[in-house]
Amino acid sequence: MDFIPIISTLRRHRTASILIVLEIAFTCAIVCNAVFVIRERIARMDRPSGVVEDEIVRIQLAGIGKKTDPGVVTRQDLVALRGISGVKNVAITNMVPFGGSSWNSSISTIADDPNPPLNAATYMGSHDLLETFGVKLVAGRDFTPDEYIDFGAAGGGSNIRLPSVIISKGVAERLFPGQNALGKPLYVWGKDPSTIVGIVDTLARPNDWQGQVGMMYSLVLPLDLDFTYGGNYIVRCDPDRKAEVLAAAEAALKKVDPVRLVMRRQTFADVRKEFFAEDRAMAWVLGVVSISLLVITALGVIGLASFWVQQRTRQIGVRRALGATRGDILRYFQTENFILATAGIILGMALAYGINLWLMGKYQIDRLPAEFLPIGAGLLWFLGQIAVLGPALRAAAIPPAIATRSV
Amino acid sequence: MIGYYIDLALRSLKRNLSLTVLMILAIGFGVGASMTMLTVMHVLAKDPIPQKSQVLHYVQLDPRPLRGYTPGEEPIEQSTRQDAETLVREARADHQALMTGGDATIVPAKADLDPFHIDARWTTNEFFTMFDVPFLKGGPWSPQDDANHNRVAVIGKELAEKLFGSTDVVGFTLRVETTEMRIVGVLDTWHPIPHFYDLATDPYGQGEQLYVPWTTSRDLELSRDGNMNCWDSKHDDPTVVGAPCEWIQLWVELDSDAKLSAYHDFLAGYWEDQVRAGRYERPVNIRLRNVTDYLDYNKVIPNDAKLGTYVALGFLIVCLVNTIGLLLTKFLRRSSEIGVRRALGASKASIFLQLLIESAMIGLVGGLLGLILALLGLWGIRHGVSHYADLAHLDLPMLAATIALAILASILAGLLPAWRGCQVAPALQLKSH
Numbered sequence: 129m130d131f132i133p134i135i136s137t138l139r140r141h142r143t144a145s146i147l148i149v150l151e152i153a154f155t156c157a158i159v160c161n162a163v164f165v166i167r168e169r170i171a172r173m174d175r176p177s178g179v180v181e182d183e184i185v186r187i188q189l190a191g192i193g194k195k196t197d198p199g200v201v202t203r204q205d206l207v208a209l210r211g212i213s214g215v216k217n218v219a220i221t222n223m224v225p226f227g228g229s230s231w232n233s234s235i236s237t238i239a240d241d242p243n244p245p246l247n248a249a250t251y252m253g254s255h256d257l258l259e260t261f262g263v264k265l266v267a268g269r270d271f272t273p274d275e276y277i278d279f280g281a282a283g284g285g286s287n288i289r290l291p292s293v294i295i296s297k298g299v300a301e302r303l304f305p306g307q308n309a310l311g312k313p314l315y316v317w318g319k320d321p322s323t324i325v326g327i328v329d330t331l332a333r334p335n336d337w338q339g340q341v342g343m344m345y346s347l348v349l350p351l352d353l354d355f356t357y358g359g360n361y362i363v364r365c366d367p368d369r370k371a372e373v374l375a376a377a378e379a380a381l382k383k384v385d386p387v388r389l390v391m392r393r394q395t396f397a398d399v400r401k402e403f404f405a406e407d408r409a410m411a412w413v414l415g416v417v418s419i420s421l422l423v424i425t426a427l428g429v430i431g432l433a434s435f436w437v438q439q440r441t442r443q444i445g446v447r448r449a450l451g452a453t454r455g456d457i458l459r460y461f462q463t464e465n466f467i468l469a470t471a472g473i474i475l476g477m478a479l480a481y482g483i484n485l486w487l488m489g490k491y492q493i494d495r496l497p498a499e500f501l502p503i504g505a506g507l508l509w510f511l512g513q514i515a516v517l518g519p520a521l522r523a524a525a526i527p528p529a530i531a532t533r534s535v
Numbered sequence: 536m537i538g539y540y541i542d543l544a545l546r547s548l549k550r551n552l553s554l555t556v557l558m559i560l561a562i563g564f565g566v567g568a569s570m571t572m573l574t575v576m577h578v579l580a581k582d583p584i585p586q587k588s589q590v591l592h593y594v595q596l597d598p599r600p601l602r603g604y605t606p607g608e609e610p611i612e613q614s615t616r617q618d619a620e621t622l623v624r625e626a627r628a629d630h631q632a633l634m635t636g637g638d639a640t641i642v643p644a645k646a647d648l649d650p651f652h653i654d655a656r657w658t659t660n661e662f663f664t665m666f667d668v669p670f671l672k673g674g675p676w677s678p679q680d681d682a683n684h685n686r687v688a689v690i691g692k693e694l695a696e697k698l699f700g701s702t703d704v705v706g707f708t709l710r711v712e713t714t715e716m717r718i719v720g721v722l723d724t725w726h727p728i729p730h731f732y733d734l735a736t737d738p739y740g741q742g743e744q745l746y747v748p749w750t751t752s753r754d755l756e757l758s759r760d761g762n763m764n765c766w767d768s769k770h771d772d773p774t775v776v777g778a779p780c781e782w783i784q785l786w787v788e789l790d791s792d793a794k795l796s797a798y799h800d801f802l803a804g805y806w807e808d809q810v811r812a813g814r815y816e817r818p819v820n821i822r823l824r825n826v827t828d829y830l831d832y833n834k835v836i837p838n839d840a841k842l843g844t845y846v847a848l849g850f851l852i853v854c855l856v857n858t859i860g861l862l863l864t865k866f867l868r869r870s871s872e873i874g875v876r877r878a879l880g881a882s883k884a885s886i887f888l889q890l891l892i893e894s895a896m897i898g899l900v901g902g903l904l905g906l907i908l909a910l911l912g913l914w915g916i917r918h919g920v921s922h923y924a925d926l927a928h929l930d931l932p933m934l935a936a937t938i939a940l941a942i943l944a945s946i947l948a949g950l951l952p953a954w955r956g957c958q959v960a961p962a963l964q965l966k967s968h
Contacts (some may be wrong), residue, residue: 143955144867147860151853160847165842192640192650192712237639285772286765389640389652410839417850420564427557428857491838499779 133236134464141436146470148432152472152508155425157479160504161487162414164496169407172530175499177225178296178330180262181396182367183216185374188379188392189359191380196239198354199280206254208380209361214369215377217303219260219380221253222358224396226403231358233286235347236315237303247342248299249333250316252279253362258294260364266297268310268326271350276323279351290349294326296342305347316347335403339492352523359391370395422507426515433461435521444523445530454524461520469512473505487514536885537892544893545581547869554865555897558858562750562945563899565854567908570937572825572840572847574913575927579739579836588789590629590824591694594622594785594820596806607956611764613735613781616774617814623659625802628787630953634658635783636736636760637746637752643698643711653694654760655738655745657752663689663720665788666732673705673720680719684750689720691744714755716747721762729825732933733759733784738835743855774792784921787823799823858897858948866890866956877961890953891946898945905941906934 132386133282195201202220222231229487231252234244251257258270275292282288295315300309313321331346353422355361361381365373374393394402401408437444445459484496548555570919582588594617597610614622619633637655660667664677676687688709695702695718698709702721709716731740747757753774763782765773773780789795809815824832866873873886909929918929929937 144860144863147856147863151856151860152858154849154853158846160855186641190652192642192919208565248591268845387650389650391652402584406837406839410843414846417568417846420568421850421853422856424561424564424854427561428860431554431557431861439868491842526934528954 131463131467134460134467136520137356138464138467143431144435148428148468149472149475151425151428152469152512153476154362156473156476156504156508157483159418159421159507160476160480160496162418163484163504164484164500166411166414166418168494169224169411172340172406172407174331174377175340175405176333176399177261177332177396178261178328179283179396180364181223181400182365183370184260184396184397185261185360185363185365185370186227186392186394186497187363187374187377187381187390189355189361190391191356191359191385192387194470195356198356198358200256202354204384205355205361205381208384209363210365212365212373212376212380214366214373215363216366216411217260218255219257219362220353220355221251221257221362222353223249223251224399225332225364226399227332227357227360228403230337230533233316235299235303237312239315239316239319239321242383244315245301245420245531246302247338248296248345248346248347250347250408251320251331252349253353253358253360255352257362257483258348260445261331262360262364263293263331266329267308268294268324270294270326271348275342275350276352277350280354284357288317288351289320290317290322290351293322294328294348294421295324296328296331296344296346296506298330298341299347300324300327302345302358308423320446323420353371355388378522397421422511424488429465429512429515430519433465434522437461437465437523438521440523440527441530444526445528445532448526448528449531458520458524459528461516463521465520466509473508476508477501477504536777536888538887540892543895544896546750547865547893548896551865554861556860558897559901559904561703561854561857561861562564562948563904563908565851566795566902566905566937566944567850568587568910569847570846570905570929570933570940571916572844573953574909574933575916576726576844576931577930577933578927579840581728582827583729583731584666584826587665590788590790591826592628592789592798592823593826593829594787594802595824596802596815596929597817597820598809599780599817599827601816602774604817606818610822611781613762613764614785615781616778616783617776619775619785622785622787625801628789630661630666630728630788631786632659632662632747633783633785634662636733636743637757638760639711639747640755641694641698641745642712644708645698646709648698653745654741655747655757656743657747657749657757657759658732659749662746662754664810665726666727666784668725669723670825671702671721671723673718676719680768681748681750684754685748686714686716686751687719688716689722689746690718691722691742692724695721704786709746711747711757716751726839729830730774731830732786733761734833734835755867789823793871795823804882837843844861853943858945859951862897862949863955866906866952869956870959870965873903873956874961875960877959883884883957884955886959887953891949894945894949895942898942898948899940901945902938902941906937911925932937 150153179267191198196454206220207216209215213258223229224352234246234247234251236244255273255276260266293316295309295314304312309324312324315321333343333346336343362378363373377389378393447457465470487493488495584591594614595610596614598615598618599611623631623633637657637659638652639655640650640652642650656963659677660675671692675689680687690709692702695704700705704718704721709719727743730736730742732739759774759782761782763773763780765780767779770838772778787798791796798819803819806815844847875884913927913929
C-alpha cells in the first residue's frame with residue numbers, strides 16, 4: 129500500500145484527523161493507566177492472608193461492664209466452642225488478618241534502638257492460635273505451654289517480659305537477610321530481648337497502613353488472652369458447615385455468659401470481602417469507564433470514516449473506473465485508519481507515561497510496566513480496524529459508474 | 536431568527552438521527568461520569584463547620600524524648616493526658632476541650648430491647664459550645680459536673696428515640712455498662728462531615744450518640760477508641776496521667792490573630808516550663824492548625840475519590856473531543872447548504888450562530904441525559920460499598936453545575952466546528968455542483 133497519497137489526503141482534512149488522533153491518544157492514555165490500576169487492585173485483593181480462609185469463622189464479643197474474672201469465662205468459652213460438632217480447632221486472638229483494627233509494636237535487633245527499623249503487627253492469643261489459623265510454620269517451633277504469660281493477670285501493659293517470639297518470614301527476611309533468624313534476640317517490648325523460636329510463612333496484618341510490604345510484617349507473642357482484649361474467637365471447622373457452626377458458636381457463647389454483645393460474626397470470606405470492598409468498587413468503576421471509552425472512541429472512528437466515505441464517493445467511483453479493485457478501496461480506508469491509530473497510539477503512550485509519572489508522585493503507584501505498550505497498541509489498532517470495517521466495506525461497494533454521475 | 540435556527544437545527548438533527556444520538560450519548564456519559572465523581576468530591580471536601588473553621592485550632596505538642604529527633608519534623612498527632620488536662624485547666628483560650636473517642640454498651644430499661652454498643656465521646660463541657668452543637672432539650676453539663684466527676688450524659692436524638700421513644704428525656708436515667716447516668720441534654724441531629732475533631736475514627740462515619748464528662752469516663756474506665764501511640768514501654772496503663780502516650784485530641788477556640796499568637800506564646804512558655812521540669816526534651820515545636828489546615832494536613836479526602844475524579848474528567852475530555860469531531864464532520868458535510876445560504880446573503884456571524892445553536896441543543900439533551908446518569912451513578916455509589924457512600928447526594932448547587940457543565944461542554948465542543956463551518960466560501964461550493 130502506498131502511504132503517500134493517504135497522508136496527503138489526511139493533510140487536507142487536518143482538523144478532523146487531529147481530532148481523531150487526539151481522541152485515540154486520550155483513550156489510550158486513560159485506558160492504559162486504568163487497566164494498570166485495576167491490575168494492582170486485583171493483585172491487592174489476591175493478597176495471601178496465610179490462614180486457612182476456607183475453614184475459618186470469627187465471632188467477636190464485647191462484655192458489658194467490668195467482668196470480675198474474664199479469664200475463667202474465656203476458658204469456658206473455648207471449651208464450649210470445642211464441643212460443637214464440625215469444629216476442628218478453637219482459639220482466641222486480639223485481632224485477625226484483614227480485620228481492620230490492629231495491635232502493633234516497633235521492633236529492633238538492638239536494645240534501646242532510637243530508630244527501630246520495623247513496625248510489626250503483634251498477634252497474641254490462646255495456645256492453639258497458629259494451629260487454628262492454619263498458619264504454616266516454616267522453621268522452629270510453636271510456643272511451649274510454659275512460655276505463655278497471662279496477659280490480663282500481668283497487667284495488660286507492654287512492660288511484660290516476653291521470653292520468646294514467633295516472627296513472620298517477612299520480618300525474618302527484612303531483619304536477618306541471608307541468616308538464620310532462629311534463636312536470635314529480638315527487642316519487642318521493654319529492655320529485654322525475646323528469643324525467636326519460630327518462623328511462620330505468611331500471617332498478614334489486619335490492615336495496610338504500612339502499605340503492601342508492611343502487610344508481611346507480623347509477630348506472634350506468647351500471651352494468653354481473655355476475651356476483653358479484642359474478643360475474637362476463631363473457629364476452624366469443616367468448610368461445608370461454616371454457617372451452622374457460626375450459629376451454634378454464637379448460641380454456645382451466649383450460654384456461657386449472656387451479658388455480652390456479639391459485635392461481629394462472619395466467615396473469613398466475609399472478612400476479606402469487607403476489607404477489600406473499596407478496591408473492588410474502584411476496579412469496577414475503572415473497568416466500566418475503560419470499556420465506555422473504547423466504545424465511544426470506536427463510535428467516533430465510525431462517524432468520521434462514514435463521513436469521509438460519503439464525501440469521497442465520487443473520487444472512489446473514479447478510482448474504481450480507473451481500475452482499482454474493491455480490495456484496493458477497502459485497504460485504502462484500512463490503511464488510513466492504521467495511520468491515524470498509530471499516530472494516536474504514539475501520542476497516547478507518551479501521555480500514558482506522563483499520567484503515570486504524575487500519579488506516581490501523588491499516590492504511591494508503581495511505574496507503568498513496559499508490556500502495556502504493545503498490548504495497548506495492539507488493542508487500539510484492533511479496535512480501529514473493527515470500527516473502520518463497516519464504512520470501508522461500504523466504500524468498496526461503491527460502483528464505478530458513480531463516477532459518471534454528479535453527487 | 537433564533538426560532539428559525541432552532542427549527543433548522545431540529546431538521547438537521549433529525550436528518551441524521553444515529554449521529555445525533557451518538558453525540559448526545561457521548562456528552563451524556565461524559566457529563567454523567569464527571570458530575571458523579573465531582574459531586575462525591577464536593578461532599579467529601581466540605582467544610583464541616585464553616586462558621587468556625589478559621590477560629591477553631593488543633594493543638595499539637597511534642598513531649599517525646601530527644602532521642603530520634605530530626606529537626607523540622609512534625610510533632611506527635613495527639614496529646615498526652617497530662618498536657619491535655621493541664622491546658623484545659625489553664626483555660627487560656629476562648630474555649631477549649633479535650634476529648635477521645637470511646638465506645639460503650641447501653642443497657643436499656645425496656646425489657647424488649649437488648650443491650651447494644653454505641654460510639655461515644657469522652658470530653659469536657661466546652662465541647663458543645665465550642666463546636667456549636669445543637670441541643671433539642673437541655674444543654675451541656677456544667678463545669679462542676681466535670682470537676683465533681685458527676686454521672687451525667689448528653690445523648691443524641693437517635694439514641695433518645697431508640698431508648699425512650701421520645702426526645703423529651705432530660706432528667707431520665709441512662710444505664711451505661713453498669714453505671715446509671717442522668718441525662719442532661721439531648722442533641723439535635725449533628726454529623727459534621729468530615730468528622731474533623733477526631734480523624735482517627737471514620738472521617739465520613741456517623742459520629743457519636745453518647746457524650747460523658749471526661750473525668751467520669753476515667754473513673755469508670757470506659758473503653759477508648761482511636762489511635763494511641765506510646766514512646767516508652769515503662770508503663771502499665773497507658774491511659775493514666777503521666778503515661779508517655781498520645782491519645783487525646785485537644786481543640787481550642789481563638790477568635791482573632793492576636794489571640795492566636797498570644798496562645799502560641801503561652802504554649803511556648805508552657806513548653807519551656809516542661810523542659811525545666813524535665814518532662815520535655817525537644818526544642819519548641821508547636822502546631823496550632825485551624826480546621827481547614829488540619830483537614831488538609833491529614834489528607835482526609837480518600838485517594839480513590841481523587842483518582843476517580845481525574846478518570847471522570849479524562850473521560851469527559853474524550854467525550855468532548857469525540858463530539859467536536861462528529862460535529863465538524865456534520866457541519867462540513869453541509870458545506871453546500873451553507874454555501875447556498877452564504878450566497879443568498881447570510882453573514883458569517885449568522886451561520887456561526889445557527890451552527891452553535893445546533894450544538895447547544897445537543898448539549899441540552901446530552902446534559903439532561905448526563906443529569907439522569909449522574910443521579911444513577913450517585914445512587915450506585917450510595918448502594919455501593921464505600922464508607923462515605925451515604926453522603927453521595929446531588930445538592931442544588933451541584934445540580935445547577937451539572938446542567939451548566941453540559942451546556943458549556945457542548946458549546947465548547949461546537950465552537951471549533953461552527954467556526955470552521957462558517958468559513959465555507961459561497962462561490963466555491965456553488966461552483967462545484
